[in-house]
Amino acid sequence: MLAQIPSGAGLTAGITVGALLAEEMLGSTDLAGVPSALFTAGAALGAVGIALVLLCLGWNFGLISGTAIVTDALPxxxxxxxxxxxxxxxxxxxxxxxxxxxxxxxxxxxxxxxxxxxxxxxxxxxxxxxxxxxxxxxxxx
Known part of the structure; x- marks a missing residue:
């Protein structure tokens, strides 16, 4: 949990620097939100991947153990x-x-x-x- 604090600070700094670079390179603030969108999309895709793997593991373990319990109780x-x-x-x-x-x-x-x-x-x-x-x-x- 404590590791999330510096991680969040690094993410915030990266988004800010990305926005400043976009503004400096393009000469306007019109696309300054693009780095923020890219950082957010990257984090979301990583979280979705991890969530799907955990869902798959939980589903399979629950399904296998549940059906094993049912069938073991029968002749x-x-x-x-x-x-x-x-x-x-x-x-x-x-x-x-x-x-x-x-x-x-x-x-x-x-x-x-x-x-x-x-x-x-x-x-x-x-x-x-x-x-x-x-x-x-x-x-x-």
Missing amino acids: PDRRATTQGLVDVGIAVAGAVGSLASGLLVARTGYPTPALAVIPITGCSLRRRTRPTPNPSGPDRR
Whole structure:
């Protein structure tokens, strides 16, 4: 986190120097924002690449471990059928979710799904932090 401070200072200096060079080379300030746009685009493309790699890793680890948990809980003669049904269910859920989110954003805009995440996250956190009863606790004899 502390490394971001000098990194931000260097980025700011680079944008400023780029704007001054553009002004000096061209003799006007009309294109002084071009270096800023190029720096921003470069940073955004790098962040998107990293985000996609992390998304891919998380998705694959979650998918593989989740389907392994489902199939390991079944007898061997039902594993292949269940694995196929789970894979089809995941594909259908992905398709329906994509279509539904596209329709939602088209009708209401981007803030609606972003705001909808807040109560979902709150419910998930509340459920996760709820204490679980201890079956071997002092109340059991």
